Amino acid sequence: MPDVTPEVAPTVLPEVLRGLGISPGRAAGRAYRMAGPPALPAVSGGFGGSADRAADPAAEAVLAVRGLEAAAGELAARAEAAADPAAREILEAQVMIAEDPVLRDEVEQLAAEGMDAAHAVDAACARHREALLAAGGYIAERAADLDDVRNRAVAAVLGLPMPGVPSPGHAFVLFAEDLAPADTVNLDPGTVLALVTEKGGPTSHTAILARALGLPAVVACAGATAVADGSWVSVDGGAGEVRTGIGEEKAAEVERAARAGRERLATASGPGRTSDGHPVKLMLNIGSVADAQAASGAEGVGLFRSEFLYLGRRSAPTHEEQAGAYAAVLRAFPGATVVIRTLDAGTDKPLPFLGLPSELNPALGVRGLRVARRRPEVLDAQLDAIAEAAAETGAETGGQPWVMAPMVTTAEEAASFAQRARVRGLTCVGAMVEVPAAALHADRLLRELDFLSIGTNDLSQYTFASDRQHGELADLLDPWQPALLELVARCAEAGLAAGKPVGVCGEAAADPLLATVFAGLGVTSLSMSARSLPAVRDALARHSLDQCRQNAELALAATGPAAARQAVAGVR
């Protein structure tokens, strides 16, 4: 593998680059840029006039072959390191392309005829590219693999950095124009310390990837692609700040502190609290009993999706089966709150046994609690089973399950659901707030109910009239949208006034910085996947309730989601 690590880091003047912090955390290390495909030199060899001919055909031929060998070496090293067997196979096939004897002969031939090395590699690859494309189908897809070999060989010939994610042989901070899914398929969170991109936004692939891998990241960072390879930098993914020219000692210091922070995060436990002790319950979203058993460190279950009992069935599950499953979850969290959501199905998430006709506009049709209009016996059977599980486990677990219905829209619906649950002895009854009408009338809903849980994903979809699956409208579905936060605020205020809990479940609750905003708005619990919990616990612990309130005000007052993020991240 060619070593692209300079012995001495380039001297860079200290400078602070600012962008959008979209994945919190700090990191420091050497910067390496992801290089694009190399440009061919302007002066071409080719078969044209003698003025264009390379000076020394034999030397060019050697150089061109060395370029192919460098590409093969780099790809072989990547293949060796690839953890995913499928990715390794693709890389191994690419090595064979780079080592192809026919390709090598052609490159040598073209150079001998007077082409410079870079153009010889390019021209030989172009011929095979056409042949692959002509074969069509999945053979044609290999043209992309050949392109990658070509780019690497040309870069090696010209002394340019290898295209793609660099592999300097040690941990580094990755700088790029932007990152596409193909660039990051082999991204190793063990060696990439942080991501910084010149372009991109809060919902770009870079942002999603960074949050999924838990890497600090700054996007929309002007000047990012001008940072010198091998220079020391530090990144603050919360504040959206990149410091260049910091020197090795400073970098080591930042990285030590960051590592200590990560370890603290991993080992921290206990209930959710702001730095001054204001409690915000940290709960889990689970979809099965197995999820519950794997989880630890949570204060209960904020959302138990009961759908798994119904999936792929022609007939409803039996009473015993249902009661057994609910009892198992209650036993997994003795003494803790477990919120069971009643069946969330409908024409958007069809279940065969419900026999619902298809609809033109399923997201706006018969779904969630509305299914009970047509099939009331399904909901009644579910509530019967939950009540039995509660009675069966009550003595041992000392807790009562909370039940809530999805897609509640009006106070009348809330009252009707509450009545059905209460006659069965279920004492804590609530509703998901997913429809703007329900948020607007949160106070009226709470006259009928004991708690609310805000489902931010659906509430975004209905508030911004944007399909959750619609990639082009992702910016409208950003949980930092101030209008969405205003609806959350309205629910939280109603909860405070009534002295009843109002929680948030859904993607938004897993965003550590947004968690401080929710706490400031008066939200009493946050429910998320087990993986997201430590960072949210840590964010709350580093802010006082007053700071959370200040964050909430800043977010509500912002002109848009990006501004809201920036305003809140800027407050230290």
Add this chain to the structure above:
Amino acid sequence: MPERTVTVASRSGLHARPAKIFVQAVARQGTPVRIRVGDGKPVPANSMLAVLSLGARHGVEVTLDADGPQAEETLAALADLLSRDLDAEDGTDA
């Protein structure tokens, strides 16, 4: 020149994993081998790019030829390889 005609048995044809295994086997033999589809132009069988570009799918007949003292043995071994489903063998993607 000795020849062997054989039907490609691998499900994905002479593509991806099967192509890789075949080309590697040719390189190991040390005897120059060519491969063609039907009456097409024979191409060097030790070239990944040339073999891929044949576009030989599952069930297609390919003809191998070779020269030299080891020609017959080499062709027999390679024909045997092509008549097996290489996608199914020790496959991570099978």
